[in-house]
Amino acid sequence: MKNALIIALGIITGAIVIGGQSFYHLLTSQNIVNVASGEVRLGEVYDEQLTTTVTIIGDDNETPILTITDATDQIVKDVKQELAQMVVDANKTxxxxxxxxxxxxxxxxxxxxxLSTEVEYHSQYQKDMQLTIDETELSHHASEQYHFAEAVDMLNTYASKMDTIYHQNDSFIHKT
Known part of the structure; x- marks a missing residue:
């Protein structure tokens, strides 16, 4: 009788250990995002894309001088290239x-x-969910003579900061 009780306890303990590991995996694989209206369960995340949009608007507040959306790690290069092209075009005259x-x-x-930065998730429970992780607006008066190069430097700092925030708080795919 004592041996049967020990065997039964061993089987129950083994089932708890095996079942507990499955339950732990179920809990940790939910990948929950906090949004203004509550929490969103993503489940398994298949892909994430971090993008930044840069819009520069002049005095008229109607037509943007520049609008570019691209991967955050490419945005500085794109904006710098566009500003350089604006200089080339201006130099023609x-x-x-x-x-x-x-x-x-x-x-x-x-x-x-x-400046706006978003993460787009492709996941088990949310096919194409976008989460805005930052929106920033900076104003510069004409008398400041805000240089194109300063804008590029500022954007470089911003993109680096957004990448860090994304990896610390909003990324569920951990690359090794």
């Missing part, structure tokens, strides 16, 4: 002694720079 470079060009009007 300037005399030789008035020509600009990216480092010397500046916004000669009031500008608002709007």
């Amino acid at each position: 300037l005399s030789a002694h008035e020509k600009m470079r990216l480092e010397t060009a500046y916004f000669d009007t009031n500008v608002n720079i709007e």
